[in-house]
Amino acid sequence: MIDSKLYIDNNKTVTYGIFENPDKFLDTVGKVHAKGVHIIDCYTPYPLHGIDKAMGLKRSLLPIGAFIFGCCGFLTAFSLQYYMMTYDWPMVIGNKPTIGMSWVPVLFEMSILFTAFGLAFIFFFRSKLLHGKMPSERFDFRQTDDRMVVAIATDDRSIDKTELSSMLFNGGAVIVKERTNHDYDDFTDVEINRPVQYN
Amino acid sequence: MSHGHDIHIHQENYKFSGKAKTLSLALLLIGLVLTVIGIFMVKNEDSHAAPAKHAEATHQPAAPAAHHEADMHNGEAHATAVSNHESDINLHGVGLEHNDEQVYPVSLEHAKPWYTRVYLNILLNGYFLLLITVCGLFFFALQYVANAGWATVLIRIPQAMSTMIPVGAIIVLAIFLIDGSNIYHWVHYEHQHLVKGDPGFDKILDNKSWFLNSKLALGFLICIPLIWILFGYKLRGMSYREDSEGGLVLFRRSIRFSAAFIFIFAFTLSILSWVVVMSVDAHWYSTIFSVYNWATAWVSCIAIITLFVLYLKRNGYLTLVTDEHIHDLGKFMFAFTIFWTYLWTAQFLLIWYANIPEESIYYYHRWQGFFKISWFANLVMNFLIPFLVLMTRNNKRNPKILTFVCIVILLGHWNDIYLMFTPGAIDTQAGIGPLEIGITMTFVGGFIYWVLTALSKKGLLAVKHPYIEESAHHDVGV
Incomplete structure (x- = not known):
């Protein structure tokens, strides 16, 4: 019943992109999934139609x-x-x-x-709403308000990190960060800079 | 939503010809031939077995004491016959000894002439047709009121179905006028003009006569379908106008008209089901009956919409309809199958448990003898098969399995309507033969022909409906 892949391992590196536009978010998630990258989860303030197919979610049991x-x-x-x-x-x-x-x-x-x-x-x-369990997936304070977050596992090296971040930025991400430690009150975030555009 | 491929919405025009036309006309003709054969068979059977049948009828367990002879009281030519039988009624009369305390057997019915079986079958098919077509209009109105977009790509099918409301209405009205006094015991009773103290006086029917009288019934049978027809005309007209005009004005007006229609529909359908069906067993009543009728009609209506969608899709029309829409229709059918069973059980269990003779006689008639098979088939076809088959997601998305279930549901609900009418109206004279099959086939053929003709006259797609884009992108998720 429980897909263990959806739990974020404390030792894993997670890259996450924060979006403001739902359409751009949906498109980018689809593209990242098409690349064969493992998307851990998406966090949206409201149900987003089509996100389950875009991120390659399997049918629920x-x-x-x-x-x-x-x-x-x-x-x-x-x-x-x-x-x-x-x-x-x-x-x-x-x-x-x-x-x-x-x-x-x-x-x-x-x-x-x-x-x-x-x-x-x-x-x-x-959905891990158990007593005493603190949410580890707090990426952005506005993820329950008006921002969408996609969390991508970057340990399996299926994609180059710079390629991924530029993909997220090009897709419309406002912020891209990398998190290595996932404790509730002790996490390490490294913000990735927007790649310089040469026109 | 910009995700996914872009969909171009363009009008489709259905051309009604070839196989479908031949098939529906063939059904109609074979049905008519079978009907004629059936009529002769029933007539012959009656003239051969008449004495035996009448003897048997007087000894039915349900109505041992009171039995009125068959009399054709509504023609002047039979006036003498009526006066002859009046004395008969005196002999078997109900209220002679215990005037007021008399507990009336619920099935206090007169034997029926052979042709009542023919008229009754036309009536029950006509009533089923009326219910299905008006449910088509209800489906249409429901989408507006619920602000639902998913069904917009297939909305022209229920719309085309609703054009047939007048046919069912006229059939029901005509049969009520022609043979109402044989089918409905209360009409027969009304013509006798009995007052309190008369032999044969029926307290229950007398108490109900403020509602169950021919004038009011005629009023209902004319006015109610007329209201539905007018609403259908208006709503369809706005939808067709929208195809050329576009905009939101007509859409908003449709919502208001739909809301009004649904409000009126709830009351009018209830009244119609009491007058047309429940009054067949005039002494009996059930407070859940109208909802139960609605559930029967609604499931059948959705099954028919699904069959039309699958047919059109297979022939290359309705390109915008995807598995998602078909899945939703399947879900609708699954849900309302359970709803129907809930109502069926609610009606049955209370009566079975309370075991009050006036009420339980209704099921006594249906649970024994000839109707026993129909009674159990009712549960199997309308609950067990659809419930078990439609449970999984894959089955709801499989056109072949869905077609099978739709046909089972339709046959099952025909059987359901049959069980509502027949035991009360022509108890011992009932049967299923060429007559029943033929009349039903005629109706099916006529219905297919009518609806496909209606579909071919206008565009298959509500192209400028505000929700057409949403409907084309409809997605029920993984």
Whole structure:
């Protein structure tokens, strides 16, 4: 369920570009991904349509999780009702059979309840919204306001660092930085200068 | 959004000819032939087995005490027959011994002449047609009210469907006028003009007569479709004008008209479903019935839109429609399949659990004998198959699987409508034979012919709709 690649390793060098224009951001992310560079994640203040395809995100496994949780809820409700209403103390209400249609509402509700809770917990786990965990992906204070950030792993040497930074700048990045230490209150950022343009 | 390839929006014109035209006309003709065969079969069967059938009818478990003979009371020529049968009713009369405390059997119905089965089948198909076409208009209006852009590239299909509202409306109205007194027990009862204390007086129907009376019903059957037709005419007109004029004025006006239509639609559809369908079982009622009818029609409407989209796409039209739109239609179908099941279960469970004879007789009729197969098929075709098949994303994006599910859903909901009408109207005389298949085929052929003709008359694309660009770039993500 959890893609380990999305966790930023403390020892990795991460280059990140900060953008102000969503269209330029989307284009640049697409180009960087097309180069075969591993994009760790994108941070945008609002959902950006098409970003999942542009950064080459794989399909989420969430639906499978939903299905499993739903089945769990169904089985729980089934065994609960079977134990209570049929096995332990058979209760005949309104002369209805102890196994039957009267189970449907509980089966339905429990399936939904389990699916909803399960998905909520998976969501918290997946987006690292756990108690006591501080976010390590704070690249720019305005990434929750009006700026978009793309974080790119530059350790695997699939792309030259200067080439990457010039690509980001040409694509419309306002700032490009390199981070080597990812602790919440102790990180090292090196700002990369805009390449000089010779016209 | 500038991302991705640029899309050029240009008008497409559908040419209705060749295979589709032949096929729809063939369906229509074969349907008509089968209908004629079916009518003769039903007629012959009736003349041969009439005495046995009537004897059997009097011994049905649902209505052992009270049984009115078949009488054609609405023609002057049969006036003598009516007076003869009046004495019959006196003998079997309901209210003779226990006048007020009498608990009325819910199915207190008269035996029906053979041709009622024919009219009933035309009525149920006509009603299904009316519901589907008006849901097409609802789909169209919903996009404006919800400010939704995704369906703009295929909006001309529900629009073309909505041109057929008058046909369904006229059929329903005509059948109500021609054979209403046989199909609807309350019309039959109304013609008897019974007052309190008379033998055969029915307290429940008398209490309902302020609503269930022919005058009001006729008023509803004329006015409600008329309102829908006018709204459809107006909304379609604005959409076609937009093709040449562009701008936002017509779009904004469409939103206002759509909002008004949806508000009116909610009430009018409810009333129509009570008058046309629920009153078939005149003693019975269900408060969820109109929503249940809407769900049936809405799923079928979306299945039909999907089939048209897939057909047009396969023939090289609707180039802007991508897998994303088809996926969304599939999701819509999946969601409303579950919604339909929810309503079906909500109606059934309460009645089954409470087990009040007046209410549970409705399901008693449907859960036994001839209708048992239909009853279970209803759940399998309308819930199990679509639910299980449409669950995965790949299936929703696969045209072949989607076509299969659409057809299953349509057949299933035809069966659903069939189960709403038939047991109440012609209980023991019901059957599925060439008659039912033929009439349905005629309707299907006519519907395809009509809608494709309507599509070929105007452009296939709302080219100057403000959301056409958004719709062309519609993307549901990974």
